[in-house]
Amino acid sequence: MTIEDAAARLKAGLPDIMTEVHRGQAGDPWLTIPPASVPSVLRFLRDELGHAFLSNLSGVDDGTSLTVVYHLARPGDADCLALKTVLPRDAAIVESVSGLYGNAGWFEREAFDLLGIRFQNHPDPRRLMMPDDWEGHPLRKDYSPPAEYHGIPCDRPDSHQVLDVLYPKHEGSATVSGESAPT
């Protein structure tokens, strides 16, 4: 089933929901859906079209908005069906799909932990990788790490700073951290 077939079946089955097929310059095409329709679209895809397995659920921060990407696998299809839903940065809330796909639970915990996307009605909405009392979501573009956590210093000088201390006049010491030296 190609993505156009899936979009057409979705259009016929759920006519109220605005979906659109996108093709990038490279990579797989994807289907955008509005955030409010995520549970109904995924339920339709699972029950009517046979996308039985949630292959991946990931979050993306492009600097302006947050995106949740669902990859659904269907027995017999070589490619996954990619769905994207774009959320506003200040209110990144979407309905959890862990009731539809059991394995979504940990994916959603990861997306919440690292990007701060909140999944409503999640059965266990704890962080996954960071400690429970950690502040901030590390993969957000506006994140800055804390100075310390429970007395453990968190910063680590980067290699430029270390070289500046060890060899004050080494080649490239004038380069600002983060910039690459001109070649």
Place this chain on the structure above:
Amino acid sequence: MNVLQWDGGAALPTQIDRLINLPRKNSIWYLLFATACCGIELMQAGGPRTDLDRFGMVFRASPRQADLLLVAGTITYKMADAVRRLYDQMPEPKYVLAMGACANCGGLFQRSYSVVKGVDKIVPVDIYLAGCAPRPEALNDALLTLQKRMEKDRWILRMKRDSEELAV
């Protein structure tokens, strides 16, 4: 060597730590604490080729029976409290060996948001073993180095120091 002799007996004045250190250094029971790929090398070091058993080193699954906390692998902030608690549960005298780049300084992941930049930020480390991951032979060498250290250790003084630190 001075031998004190009197009627019907003799005594050898020495330091009691020397005597106690001898069996201690030949029975290092290490706590299995493998959190990453270094743990595979640690298991290999316990196998027949390197055979830590011939030095009296056997692994323990409980911190309360262990002399050595062998941190083999990456430590995250979420794991940090557990490492500290395991160290606190070990009886004195105790030692810590940081195995591999991650335990030494964070290694590959030292710029990561979730990895502790070296286990010495959490517990005092006696031996740093470099490598990513160190081979079993390197671990064996580190443990023999630790044996040499334990031989010279004045652990009664060490315990006195620790109890003073606790009192403060």
